[in-house]
Amino acid sequence: MHIYIDTDLYNKHVQDEAYQAYGKKYITEEAYKNIRDNYTSNLYTPNNFIRIALGLLTIVAIIFSALLVILVFLSSTPGIGMYIILALINYVSLELLVRNKQYYNAGVDNLLMFSSAAFLLSGIAVYNDFANATLVSGVAVIVFLYLSVRFVDGFMAILSYLGLLVFIFLLYTRIGAFAKATAPFLIMIFSAVTYGCLTVLRKKDAYQLYRRCFKSVLLVTILTFYSSVNYFVVKELGGEMSGVHLGEIDPIPFGWLFWVLTFVVPVAYVAHGVKKRDLMFLRIGLVLVGMSVFTFRYYYHVLSVEMAVLIGGFIMIAISYAIIKYLRIPRFGLSFNRNADLNETRINIESLVITQVTGQKTSATTGVEFGGGSFGSGGAGGDY
Amino acid sequence: MDIPLFRKLLEKGLISEGEFECVEQHERAPLSIYIELTSILSLGILLFTTAIGILVYKNIDSIGHAALITMIAATCIFCFAFCIRKAKGYSNKKVDSPTALFDYFLIFGCLLLVTLVGYLQFEYKVFGVDWGLATFVPMVVLFTAAYYFDHIDVLSMAITNLAAWAGLTVAPLNIIRSNDFQDEQLIFTAIILGAGLLALSFLSSRKQVKQHFAFTYKNFGAHLLFISILAALFHFDHTFLVWFLVLAVIFYLFFRYAIRVHSFYFLVVTLFYGYIGLSYVMCNFLFFNNESTGGIYAATIYFLVSGISLIKALIYYNQLLKNDAHLY
Numbered sequence: 001m002h003i004y005i006d007t008d009l010y011n012k013h014v015q016d017e018a019y020q021a022y023g024k025k026y027i028t029e030e031a032y033k034n035i036r037d038n039y040t041s042n043l044y045t046p047n048n049f050i051r052i053a054l055g056l057l058t059i060v061a062i063i064f065s066a067l068l069v070i071l072v073f074l075s076s077t078p079g080i081g082m083y084i085i086l087a088l089i090n091y092v093s094l095e096l097l098v099r100n101k102q103y104y105n106a107g108v109d110n111l112l113m114f115s116s117a118a119f120l121l122s123g124i125a126v127y128n129d130f131a132n133a134t135l136v137s138g139v140a141v142i143v144f145l146y147l148s149v150r151f152v153d154g155f156m157a158i159l160s161y162l163g164l165l166v167f168i169f170l171l172y173t174r175i176g177a178f179a180k181a182t183a184p185f186l187i188m189i190f191s192a193v194t195y196g197c198l199t200v201l202r203k204k205d206a207y208q209l210y211r212r213c214f215k216s217v218l219l220v221t222i223l224t225f226y227s228s229v230n231y232f233v234v235k236e237l238g239g240e241m242s243g244v245h246l247g248e249i250d251p252i253p254f255g256w257l258f259w260v261l262t263f264v265v266p267v268a269y270v271a272h273g274v275k276k277r278d279l280m281f282l283r284i285g286l287v288l289v290g291m292s293v294f295t296f297r298y299y300y301h302v303l304s305v306e307m308a309v310l311i312g313g314f315i316m317i318a319i320s321y322a323i324i325k326y327l328r329i330p331r332f333g334l335s336f337n338r339n340a341d342l343n344e345t346r347i348n349i350e351s352l353v354i355t356q357v358t359g360q361k362t363s364a365t366t367g368v369e370f371g372g373g374s375f376g377s378g379g380a381g382g383d384y
Numbered sequence: 385m386d387i388p389l390f391r392k393l394l395e396k397g398l399i400s401e402g403e404f405e406c407v408e409q410h411e412r413a414p415l416s417i418y419i420e421l422t423s424i425l426s427l428g429i430l431l432f433t434t435a436i437g438i439l440v441y442k443n444i445d446s447i448g449h450a451a452l453i454t455m456i457a458a459t460c461i462f463c464f465a466f467c468i469r470k471a472k473g474y475s476n477k478k479v480d481s482p483t484a485l486f487d488y489f490l491i492f493g494c495l496l497l498v499t500l501v502g503y504l505q506f507e508y509k510v511f512g513v514d515w516g517l518a519t520f521v522p523m524v525v526l527f528t529a530a531y532y533f534d535h536i537d538v539l540s541m542a543i544t545n546l547a548a549w550a551g552l553t554v555a556p557l558n559i560i561r562s563n564d565f566q567d568e569q570l571i572f573t574a575i576i577l578g579a580g581l582l583a584l585s586f587l588s589s590r591k592q593v594k595q596h597f598a599f600t601y602k603n604f605g606a607h608l609l610f611i612s613i614l615a616a617l618f619h620f621d622h623t624f625l626v627w628f629l630v631l632a633v634i635f636y637l638f639f640r641y642a643i644r645v646h647s648f649y650f651l652v653v654t655l656f657y658g659y660i661g662l663s664y665v666m667c668n669f670l671f672f673n674n675e676s677t678g679g680i681y682a683a684t685i686y687f688l689v690s691g692i693s694l695i696k697a698l699i700y701y702n703q704l705l706k707n708d709a710h711l712y
Contacts, residue, residue, distance in 0.1 A: 017386050018393075026406040031399050038398060046702050053652045054695055061691035067684050101699075108695060277415045286420060306442070310435035316428030320421045327421075330414035336421060 002152050002209070003098050004043065009152065009209045011039035012104070043104035054107030062115045065089060083123025090116035098151065105153075113156055117143045134174075137167040152209060154216030161217045165190060165224060173241060180241050181253055187228035195221040219280060222269065226288050229261035232295045262292045277333060387411060449507050456500045463493030464529075471533055476593050479534040487535070494529060494538050498522050498545070519549040536600055543581065543604050550577050571616050578609030606650065609634065610657035617661055624665070631661045646705045652698070659694060663687070 002009075015036055022032035046054065066086055073082045094112035103109040120143060125136050144160035147153060168190060173180050195218060201207055202214040227233045235252050252258070266288035273282030297308065327336040385407055394404040440447060466489045470482045501522045504510040511517035526542035529535070550573050585601035588594055613634060617627040635658040642650035666686055671679045 013386075014389060014393075017389055020385065021390070021403075021407055024410070026410065027399050027403045031403060035393060035398050038396075044699070044703070046699075047648065050648055050652060050698065050702050053656070054698060057691050057695045057698070061688060061695065064684050064687040064691065068681075068688060071681065071684065106699075274415075279415070279420075282417065282420060286424070306435045306438040309431050310439070313428045313431030313433075313435060316424050317432060318428075320424040320428060324421050324425070327417075333414050335414035335416045336418055 001149060003095070003150055004102070004104065004152065006209065008041045008043050008102065009104075011041040012043050012045070013209075013211075014039040015041060042102045044102055045105050046107070051105070051107040055111050058108045058111040062090065062111065066119075080123045080127040083119050083126065087116045087119035087123065090119060094151075109151060110153065110155065113147050113151060113153060117147060117156075117159075134167065134170045137163050137170060141167055148213055149210075152213065154213045157213040157217050158220050161194065161220055162224075177242075180238070183238075183241070184228045184234045184258070188225060191221045191225035191228060195225070219284070222281070222284055226265050226269075226284075226291075229258055229265055230291070230295060231255070231258045231262045232298060234258050262295055266292055274332060274334060385411060449503075453500065453503060453507075456496055456503065460493055460496040460500055463489045463496065467493065467529075467533055474532050475534075478594070478596050487537075490529070490533055490535055491537055494526060494541055497525060498541070516549065519545055523549055530597075531594060534594065536597065539597055539600050540604075543600070547577060547604075547608070550574075568619070571612050571619065574608055574612035575616070578605050578607075578612055581605030581608065602650075606638065606653060610653070614657060614661055614664075617664060624668070628661060628665050631658070635661075643701065643705070648702060648705055651701055651705070655694065655698060659690070663690070666690075 018027065018032050018035040018039075021027045022029065027035075045051075069082065069086055069089070090112050094109060094116060097103055097112070098109055117140070121136055121140055124139055125132075128135065140163035141160055144156045144163055148156035148160055165187065169183060169187065172186050173183055179186075198214045198218050198221070202211060202218075207214070235258075238252060266285050269281045269285030269288060271285075273279065273285055293312070302308070303311070324336050327334055387408060390399065390404055390407045393399045394401065399407075440452060444452070467486060470486050472479050472482060501511075501518055505518040511521065523542060523545040526538055526545055530539035530542050551570060581601045582605035585598045585605060588598040588601060610631075613627060613631050617624050617631060620627060635654055638650060638654040639658075641647075642654055663686075667683055670682045670686065
């Protein structure tokens with residue numbers, strides 16, 4: 001089904017897991033190296049920095065190869081044929097590169113995947129004078145789904161999901177006024193159903209190599225579910241669809257329900273995240289709580305901006321401080337443990353945020369002292 | 385983490401019983417929400433202080449500059465006093481910060497110091513009409529603080545101040561936008577400063593004085609040097625080939641260095657700047673000689689070929705360095 005060799009992908013997963021365990025000092029450097037040697041993988045995946053550099057260079061190559069093709073076509077009228085040729089050039093080079101060099105999330109393959117799909121879709125869009133969005137989104141679903149299956153790519157999977165969402169939305173709203181009014185519920189149901197299906201599929205061993213794709217799409221379904229109930233989105237998108245400009249105080253059908261859901265959904269995400277120990281839900285929920293507050297302030301201008309910010313900031317300080325104090329002893333399966341998260345990623349992100357300059361060594365070369373109790377602090381402090 | 389996988393590894397004898405238990409325990413241990421809570425806390429502090437800043441700004445007439453300056457100074461002194469009390473003392477080696485709170489206080493104190501000096505200068509011209517002294521004083525304090533308290537973030541602030549003193553902006557995101565690279569004197573200043581920072585980096589590791597600072601110096605120095613040489617290349621129309629040669633020499637030195645110490649970071653940075661310089665010179669030649677469409681064709685082919693070759697080169701060297709590639 002996919003272009004890679006199964007064992008390569010599987011071994012890569014093993015290596016990644018082992019690297020994580022090693023990063024948290026659960027296993028020794030020796031064990032990590034042993035695992036790495038026993039599960040060799042031929043896939044080429046550079047670190048993110050190199051990945052971005054390769055991606056940028058790929059963009060240069062894509063742009064100038066496209067320019068060359070356009071220059072050749074300059075004499076004749078560039079129709080859909082030119083776009084298809086461009087798409088083919090990109091796709092064939094992608095296929096050849098991945099097959100021969102085993103690029104996997106190397107920046108080059110990600111960009112080529114995207115460009116070949118983009119050329120094909122813009123060809124179709126140009127051919128129809130941008131009039132047939134339903135057709136474009138329908139083709140997009142198939143193209144992105146194919147790419148995500150073929151190259152085991154999470155981002156393509158996300159695009160495919162979003163394409164399907166747009167496709168169904170466009171088809172449904174064609175029905176008429178009733179459909180337009182109930183469109184938010186359609187998106188809500190669609191997100192929920194996709195979420196349900198993927199959580200089941202994700203646990204199946206047959207699809208274990210696609211776990212990352214499933215996870216990426218799951219993350220987006222959570223977001224689309226929220227946006228389908230967010231008051232701002234519902235109102236503005238609804239107004240856009242019916243072509244009426246709604247004022248700030250104009251009511252919308254089921255307005256109260258959307259207001260309730262705008263606030264209930266993020267809180268439910270946080271609660272679910274805590275209960276299921278799922279950081280993805282927890283984090284998204286926290287961000288969405290903020291979004292909901294913004295939504296509220298957009299329509300109800302209580303307090304001046306600086307007073308609102310002052311109070312908001314104060315509440316955030318108070319709540320987080322209170323929880324930090326409260327979690328001195330772990331409760332509800334939660335703890336406030338600095339060392340538990342003191343892994344490579346966090347140090348990297350933190351230092352990036354602070355100065356964009358980091359002196360931290362990021363590779364696997366840091367020596368690790370195993371035993372002697374030094375690893376005991378890793379998430380398992382002895383005081384509970 | 386994938387527990388069944390680790391059980392499999394255990395059965396294969398690749399990890400020990402203890403290691404497996406450690407992984408498993410992690411799954412059962414309370415979920416640490418350290419990042420989430422500290423993020424909310426930091427964001428809250430940021431919002432709160434911003435709001436206070438706006439409120440003060442709006443009511444400056446009733447508060448008065450003197451009162452405000454006194455308050456900033458008092459807070460700044462408090463922060464530094466806290467740090468001095470907690471600090472472990474100076475050492476040429478790396479000194480870990482005593483508490484997490486220490487870092488916050490130190491950075492906050494340093495930021496307040498810079499604000500305070502700027503405020504004093506803007507409102508009362510304390511350091512005379514020239515800005516030289518107004519950037520020199522905080523620079524000295526920041527460098528002292530960076531070395532005494534051993535803090536890389538403060539060192540970055542100090543270097544930024546040093547550049548400001550020399551008339552430059554080196555904040556990572558503003559380095560190109562905020563500097564007037566048409567000014568020839570500025571270009572030379574930047575080249576000298578860049579080279580100086582590289583020398584400091586070299587000295588730090590050679591003399592073993594705060595060796596871990598070397599990367600910060602080198603990073604600032606390398607970017608500044610490359611950008612200023614590129615600026616010279618673009619600016620001096622008649623001698624641009626000379627500057628291209630200079631760039632080539634620097635490129636070679638950095639490239640060799642990156643390969644020698646296995647630094648993927650400097651490898652990419654060096655290739656990036658080198659590529660910009662080369663492309664500029666190439667375009668110059670291609671469009672100078674024939675202004676017809678031939679030039680456009682040639683340039684397109686040049687970028688296509690060079691882009692692909694660079695991808696190949698980058699992957700080749702990346703795989704060469706792969707096993708123990710690191711940042712510096």
